Amino acid sequence: MRLEVLTKNLHMSNIGSYNERIKDFDWSIAEKELDYQPGQVINIGWYCSDRICRMGKADKQALIWEGSTGAEKRYTYDDIRRLSDSIGQYLRDLGIQPEDRVCLFMDKVPELYIGFLGILKIGAIAQPLFSAFGDESLLVRLENAQTKVIITQKKHAPKVRKILAQLPWLKYMIIVDQEPGKPLQEREVAMNMEELPAAETFQIYPTKAESPSVLHYTSGTTGQPKGVKHVHYSLISQYLTAKWVLDLRDDDIYWCTADPGWVTGTSYGIIGAFSNGVTQCVLDSGFSAESWYRFIGKHRITMWYSAPTAIRSLMKAGDEIVKKFDLSSLRHLASVGEPLNSEAVIWSEKVFGKPFLDTYWQTETGSIMISNYPGMKIKPGSMGKPFPGITATVIDPEKYEPFAEPGKIGLIAIRPGWPSMMRMYWNNEETYNNKFRNGWYLPGDRSSIDSEGYFWFVGRDDDVINTGGHLVSPFEVESALLEHPAVAESAVVSKPDFVNMEVVKAYVTLKPGFIPGKDLDLDIMNFVRKKLSPLAMPQEIEFIDALPKTRSGKIMRRILHAREWGEEIGDTSTLEND
């Protein structure tokens, strides 16, 4: 039996009745609310700061930041307007031009959030990268984007220095927390955001709807990571989905736990939040159940947008710890990154008095596509229904036609044309074109739709590993493994994990002279972690004599995958050693 939960306060939610909203929906609703006329200037940086000030909220708290030591910084909307202007001017003075790529490679510090707006204000392209990336992950993304400037912290600067010689077009590395008097190296400059001169005469670059804004990198099954290009018009989707799905209201204290190195952290951790003029809190520290609950209680968080991995980690910490904190401020909870299992939904209803509502989207879609909505009946474990204005269905993987009857498993397909749809993979038109079939955009996920129109996630349609809500390419991990002196061959698959849904597992054969052992196992793990990222590090390595291959020599990853997940191995007629 599928459990159902009716979310409360239907009449109070921004979206109102979902069924009414889908009847005559048009994106012009958001355009009108934002006073945007098609063809006019649209700049996300302006909408997220200057416009809110002009609405009379200049003195309202925009960002409340807390670091790992408990240090706190607060910024009003006027502060982020002024400081993002100053950063924009600083970049202009360094010679940065519209459409130049400016990488943000930082922890969740205020300079990241405000710098993002400053970059967009001068018409440059913000390229956020996860600060835990190793030097190899960083190199391929900066090379592909031919990034002009990287803004980072001194703790991450050594990773950039390691690859600087391979990045001839990188003009500057800007360090935001360089201690005064400490020497800088070649191409390095220090920028203290709080001490930048006021940019009194600063002019925002007049970007238009199709002007590029953000370049996020995402992993695929094969090849190098792809740069997903978004444009300033994405604001229309991000503003409205933040308002209707996250239900952001003027008096909300909002916490999006995502890192802006990933798309949730920019679409809803920056753009959705600031364009709606809410106060948002950021906790820049590692995860612990106690510190998260304390943070919610201290800042009286009302809207909390998090991820299944975090929710399951909180479940693991138990129910007793929840009672130590006053979490009564929480009004609305939502989740993103990977499917939210029904147990987590039911658990949150039990301990917080309200369920986490699952939302489904990805880097390429730029905003929420399928979701559960405040006030709508939710079925725990379901992805919900398409956002108004989004035509989504499940199609037959052979014919690329929607199924006529409910319950059949196929590919999720979305009709292109929503405002925040990616415009291109950077320098990779062929891969971009391969994402479309028969007029549908295919996110690469499998699902079914029940008789009431609810989507039910089944899994990826490729070998990409979704660990803790982040995509990891098996190809990238296998390539890194092959650079280890002991590794002859490798095959990388996912394996089930309670907290992260799935984690990386590597099957490895060794070169002659190397013997499997615990120390070698750890050495290989650390090698991948430093080269790529902690997410990509195999959580388990299994040494085997030979990998399963086809007679033509191709590694049969699906056999290893089936073994990990206890599934049927299927057709093995092409197996080399069969």
Add this chain to the structure above:
Amino acid sequence: MEEMNEVIRKYVVREYVEDDTEVGYDTPLISGGIVDSFSMVSLKRFLENKYDISIPDDKATPEAFDSVNKICSLVNEYLK
């Protein structure tokens, strides 16, 4: 022979610290962002290899790994 806390501290610095951040025995490792939850797996593996112990997954929590001293307490529970 080097004390356990110094062995672990040196390993953390060597493996997880990129710059000149100082790590003491009580420096917050997980909540301080020095070691993330994914990297905890490799730190746990190091401890198990080094001290020939097996730490149950449910004991390897962010709280138990949050400083060198806390890690030492955890390791000592499983040393024979």
